[in-house]
Amino acid sequence: MATRIRLRPWQHQALEKFNASERVDFLAVATPGAGKTTFALAAATQYLAATKGRRLVVVAPTQHLKTQWADAAARFGLHLDPAWSAREGSLPGDVHGIVTTYQQVATSSAELARLAPGAFVVFDEVHHAGDDRAWGTAITAAFADAGRRLSLSGTPFRSDVTPIPFVSYHLDEAQPDFEYGYGDALADRGVVRPLFFPRIGGFMEWVAPDGATVAATFDDELTREHANQRLRVALSLEGDWMPTVLAQANERLQALRQVHPEAGGLVIAMDQAHATGIADLLRRLGTRAVVAVSDDPDASDRIARFAESSEPWIVAVRMVSEGVDIPRLRIGVFATNTSTELFFRQAMGRLVRWTRGVPRQKAWCFLPDDPRLRSHADSLATQRRHSLARRRRDDDDDRVDEPAFDSPDGGDEADQMSLFAVIGAVAQHEPEAAAGVFADDDDDLDIDGDDDAGVDLELVAPPTPDGKVRNALGSPGTAPEKTARQRRNDLRDSNAALARDLARRANMTHAQVNRELNRLSGVTRISEATESQLQRRLDEAKKWSRSVR
Incomplete structure (x- = not known):
């Protein structure tokens, strides 16, 4: 049972290099939005088809991404359980594997x-x-005996304290076996969007924790501690900087929605209270905002609903900064004081995901003109300009070098913040920028992708460990009507409901009913039951129910 999928050229090149490698470990670094998940699942499908009975384990950063990986795997005919827990024992024979998190592995x-x-x-x-x-x-303890280990990252990274297992380093820098950058993806067209950075200056005034009154713009040289405080003041809800920037971002989003009605905006906030306050400011501007913070148990559902809706804004702390796929996001506001380059690049990845059929797909992220953020943005802007130069076959790159500050580590500052007080923050523009924040946009970057670009790959759906292949792969980009996980969940729910009814009508305990149903259907534990065993157990329950008066 086979189907064809279309891989982007980089995905095909990476897959060939992966298959040619004789090493157990492989690190692929590819810019956010390029399609790392498709590459990884294509590699996994080939491996499982060649090594019958082996399992697939995906380790994701967050709970939300577990379901996203399972749904993506279903399109390849791979049945992954994102709800697995250690207490459930062995996996059912008709499941290829599981999706877990780094925290759960620990x-x-x-x-x-x-x-x-x-x-x-x-x-x-x-x-x-x-x-x-x-x-x-x-x-290391969990996966030392794995057959193949494929590590993925959206941006190059360093080992700041302890090297990450299964990754090779040179001078503390991770060494990828395959790398595909933002500039490469832009030049290939139809992979990622061109991203622009309106940088908003400001005049900030505050009382530092030591009691001193400080006033500065983003152009003033400050100590690390005062630079951190300046950024917090700019982002504070007590000043005018934040409302001014949100108004500009919302105006740009509303203009975009005239031609792309589903276009959305993302604000990355500092913490839960900050996120709630930003949502209130957006509502005062006459627009709606969904808030998704990690403390909210419904946050993942909120994100999923927002992704499928046409709601204009979502405000989040860290939950939408990495891995979450919402291609309709076109406007961003970077309103967090987390200023590391890794976090910045991952956050920008939420805005660059290409959407087929949408013309002129530029995206914008509004930034405080903090020197650290300016440096990170200029690095991406330089790649964007290089990709344009490559198209024009020209050597001009308009490179702008900016000093990069070390990212703040917080130190003792957090303990002293109760003495910190915002006096005011006012947004500032250069005169020429005030009337046209988007003056650096280059129309030549708005070139539609080539839908015919790519390489067709035939994949054979691998059998599950019980040796069966139950359904063909779905069409590329579509999911089966119901995944194996969804069917199994439905069967478990139906079994549980009928068992409760039988216990009541037969005057037995739930435990007695469940033991008898397991005996009749040959099930040892519900968590280990295959789909066919669950169906057989449900049939036995229905038969028993009909005999009970």
Whole structure:
């Protein structure tokens, strides 16, 4: 049972290089929005088809991305369980594998080690394995015996403290086996959008934790501590900078929605209270805003609904900064004081995802003109200009070098913030920029992608460990009407409902009913039951229900 999928040229090149490599480990660094998931699942499908009975394990950064990976895998005929937990025992025989998180690996490494021998393991955004020392130790213990390990990242990364397992380094810099940058993706057309950066200056005044009154613009040279405070003041809801920038961003979004009605905007906030305040400011501008913060148990559902809707704005803290696929995002406001280059690049990846059929797909991110953010933006803008120069076969690159500050580490500042007080923050523009923030846009970058570009690849749906192939692959870009995970969940829910009804009508305990149904259907544990076993158990329950008066 086979189907053809179309790989972008870089995905095909990366897949060929991966297959040619004899090493267990492979690191692919590809710009956000380029299609790392498709490349990884194509590689996994080929591996599982050639090594029958092996498992697939995907390790993702967040809970939200677990379901996203499972849904993407279903389009390749791969059945992954994103709800797996260590207490459930063995996997059902009709499941190819699981999606888990780095945090979950840290608590379940022993159980995962039993799944791992010979398995194909994908580490999504592998730099997260360095977020906690215990996480790196855990993935080493869990996946030392894997057959192949494919690490993915949206941007190059360093080992600042402890090297990440299964990654090769040179002078603390991770060494990718394949790299595909933002400039490469722009030059290939139809992969990512050109991204522009309106940088908004300002005059900020505040009382520092030591009691001193400080006033500065973004052009003033300050100590790291005062530079951190200046950025917080600009982003504060107590000044005029934030409302002014939100008004400009909303005006640009409303103009975009005249030609792209589904276009959306993203504001990345500092914390939950900041996010809520920004949403209120947007509402005062006469527009709607969805808030998604990690403390909200419904945040993942809010993000999913926003992605499928035409709502104008979403305000988030970190939940939409990485991995989340919302291609309709065209406007961003960087309103967080997290200023590391890795976070910045991952956040920008939310705005560059290409949408077929939408003309003139520029995107914009409004930034405080902080020197650190200016440096990060100029790095991406230089790649954008280089890609344009490559198209024109010209050597002009208009490079602008800006000093890069070290990212703040916080230090003792957090403990002293109660003494910190905002006096005021006013947005400033250069005279020529006030009337046209978007004057640096280059129309030559708005060139539609080539829908015929790419390489067709025939993939054979791999059998599950029980040796069966139950359904053909879906068409590229579409999901089956119901995935195996959804069908299994439906069957489990139906089994549970009928068991409750039987317990009531037969005057038995739930445990007694469940034991009898398991005996009749040959099921040891519900969590290990295949789809056909769950259906057989449901049939036995219905038969028993008809006999109970």
